[in-house]
Amino acid sequence: MAPIIHIQDLRKQYDPPNGVWAVKDVDLDIEEGEIFSFLGPNGAGKTTTISMISGLLTPSGGDAIIDGHSIIKEPMAAKEVIGVVPQEIALYPTLTARQNLRFFGQLYGLTGAELDERVDEVLDFIDLRDRANEKVEKYSGGMKRRVNIGVGLLHRPKIVYMDEPTVGVDPQSRRRILDTVKALNREHSMTVLYTTHYMEEAQELSHRVGIIDHGEMIAIGAVGDLISQIGENDTLRLRVGETPDKLLLRLQEIEGVTKVSADQEGEITILAKRGRRALPEAITVADEMGLRIESVKIEEPDLEAVFLHLTGRALRE
Amino acid sequence: MRNLIVVTLNELRVNFTDANTLFFLVLMPIILTLVIGFGLGNMTGGATVIPLDVVDLDGSELSARLVETLRTLAADTPLRLCVLTDTTGAEQPEACGLPATTELADLTPDELASQRVRDNDTYAAVIIPEGFQAKLMAGEDAAVAYRANASFSAPAIIRQTVDAAVSRASGSVVAARLSVNAARAEDAIPAADAEAFFGEVYQAAEIQWEAPPAVLKAEATLQGEEDGFTAAGGGFSQSAPGMACMFVMMNVLGISESLIRARQEWTLQRLMTLPVPRAVFTAGKLLAYFITGFAQFVLLVVFGGVLGVNYGGNFPAIIVLAAVYTFTVTAMGLAFATFVRTMGQANALGVLLGTILSPLGGAWWPLNIVPQAMNVVGHILSPIAWAMDAFHDMIYYAKGLVDILPYLGILLVYAGVFFVVGVWRFRYE
Ligand SMILES: Nc1ncnc2c1ncn2[C@@H]1O[C@H](COP(=O)(O)OP(=O)(O)OP(=O)(O)O)[C@@H](O)[C@H]1O
């Protein structure tokens, strides 16, 4: 069966001819019924890719075939089958949730009783029916997010794109959104293209993950497959007060260590073959430099480690 | 089409959920119409240049004197004499709008005056008949005809000035006749009877005055009745259309702000992911502003009518003018939107543009009181100038739709230019 989303050589340069290449030659196939996640740090090109395959941005090159329709040659047909949940809250703040939903629903071609029905259905789904007649600007961040998602589901699309739908929401709302995604996929067999820079989300939701960095798709595969790529590496996390470059260099020299990186909060992530063996030496090095170690963790390899392995950088720096 | 309606209605709804909208749209212009209208008072009527046609069919010394008297009296008023029978080749005031002499060939000056009154090219005409002097010399009465179009109200100043000139001429004639009589009687009257003679002269003058020799005869050209000579609407004749033009422009320039907001709120981006052509969203936004601007324009103009502005009974012309003017500023709003990037720019530059183009186009005061060069600049830079010209013609000359077509045509040329610039420069990304 042909993939429901077929992306080929897709690229985008902002402000040509000298602007950044935000997406570089992305090739990707997504199967019907799949939850596929784009995992990548800020500025990786996730939103740019989604924008191109949703008809918002014109690609600088390449094409995407959505359910058999080229986004360039038949944009209207391609847009019919997708629902888009933008990263930003894309709603009229001075209108109520119901007014917003009705407006976008009408533009998806819904009318009369069907429109009323779908709007109520979506309001139930996002659990906002009792507050549907309040202005969106009066909602909490999480509620806005839910309406934002709801708009993308009104016309029961075959495919839904969700661009970082959990950014800036409390853990409870986040849980709810993740469950929503799973429910859509399970109960309505919706194909979901999900972007995030939280590896936990990608890991929990996705059948497959595409790791994207600097506009390039650097790895694609099921979570387990990606992790096994990095072999028997373990992840060590050391929390120290400060992270001088000299320390990082010394750690790098320890036998078995493949990658070292540090974030702004003073947490050092070390990727090492048989990490447990490297640990005593790492502690000694820190001690010698007069640095106090606040905590130590050894973790099984995860997507974070995969990213570190592939790029030499942490997902969230 | 259905999508266009959906988008337009939504734009209107979004714009009107803001409580301030109505204040800026309606209340503020109404307040300013009142303030400026009262401020200008009747000065506007006075500031307007009023053409008055004069036809001297007699070509005599006395008739020439009457014309001179009229001219003298008119000098301190906005009246401009247009002497249709002038043979000296003296230049006629520009305000007369006289056709080139060659076109006059098939009409006598008298006919031309009548036609001009009928077509509202002039406010009124004074006709001095042939044999004017001869009759007066012979001691008979001579009638000077006054023609005005009864279908609209002309400023009282015309009638006052003509009346004054005619009565001055009458006084002179009386004095002249009396002197002639006196001269004849000179030797015949003994000095002792001087007192009695004075009395006789006085009485004779009184008698003469009772039937002034040059009589002003009013003729109304259209409805055949003489209309009241009230200054139409006073200062509101200027402020109501002026504020309508200005505030509709300010309002519609808000298109740029609205587009930037739609981008910031990401609603524009979301719309672009829907299976609807992009042009529908822009068109819907423009249409919403057009509808609002049109309604605002009509409302403010009608409010002027309530204040006593007489548009010469020209409702169809007002509606068409409202549509054409609003269309022009909507195109301008689109073009303007392609030059601004941020909300701050849109706001500041929009207000700046509005406050420059309004006085320049005569929205604050009539352009015929400004230096000629400013008048020309205003007509080049500001579409408002042409709309105000159309209003001027409707209010002071009771002109109709056909007469204001040239102004509408010019406005549409502006609209065309703005649209080309706007569409050419507009970017969705
Ligand atoms: N409108 C724009 N004009 C110019 N450059 C842009 C524009 N939008 C994004 N970029 C650049 O393109 C690159 C990719 O941005 P993009 O928004 O696609 O990243 P992202 O993966 O969605 O990041 P985030 O996780 O922060 O949302 C970045 O370098 C960004 O600065």
Ligand SMILES: [Mg+2]
């Ligand atoms: Mg993004």
